[in-house]
Amino acid sequence: GAVVSQHPSWVICKSGTSVKIECRSLDFQATTMFWYRQFPKQSLMLMATSNEGSKATYEQGVEKDKFLINHASLTLSTLTVTSAHPEDSSFYICSARVASGSTEAFFGQGTRLTVV
């Protein structure tokens, strides 16, 4: 299957700072990318959907000003957690899809964010 890479794999930051997570599709062009968050022993929760060149669509309850998503190219989407707080500590996962209506989505390996 296609490869989706996230960077960094883990990050520790101080409360109040911002953290940027990158999601890259390595061998295909991703018109749509999705960002998920997963707390310990819970399932993945969809945060937002981003389409290349347009604004992201956020799920209900997700603060768009806190979780900034940029999908500026067909191979890169970024999630910036602004003014991070300890409650933002979580496992963030992205996935990418080749084209609208295509079959499976491919997932990155995830980024473990710890805010201290």
Place this chain on the structure above:
Amino acid sequence: DAKTTQPTSMDCAEGRAANLPCNHSTISGNEYVYWYRQIHSQGPQYIIHGLKNNETNEMASLIITEDRKSSTLILPHATLRDTAVYYCIVRVGGGNQGGKLIFGQGTELSVKP
């Protein structure tokens, strides 16, 4: 959005077939059933998907009932490395948001020696 229900956990002996059930009684006619699995602290891995016909690939088989209200994922010869949380998902939406995957709680499969 169509929802799925799965058992919370299952055990399987190594080398035996693992049969993971999923109910999706409100599935629409054009919605696919997808299966992913997540090994601890990793991103989900695609396994298989289907619409109404049974499907098989190198990883697993997917059996979908004729009324499409339920399905079963079959791992023919489970190994210890198949221990993971398995998610049955019905793909939702269309247009620019088409294909977003909404995860339920999944089934935690433990393969035991």
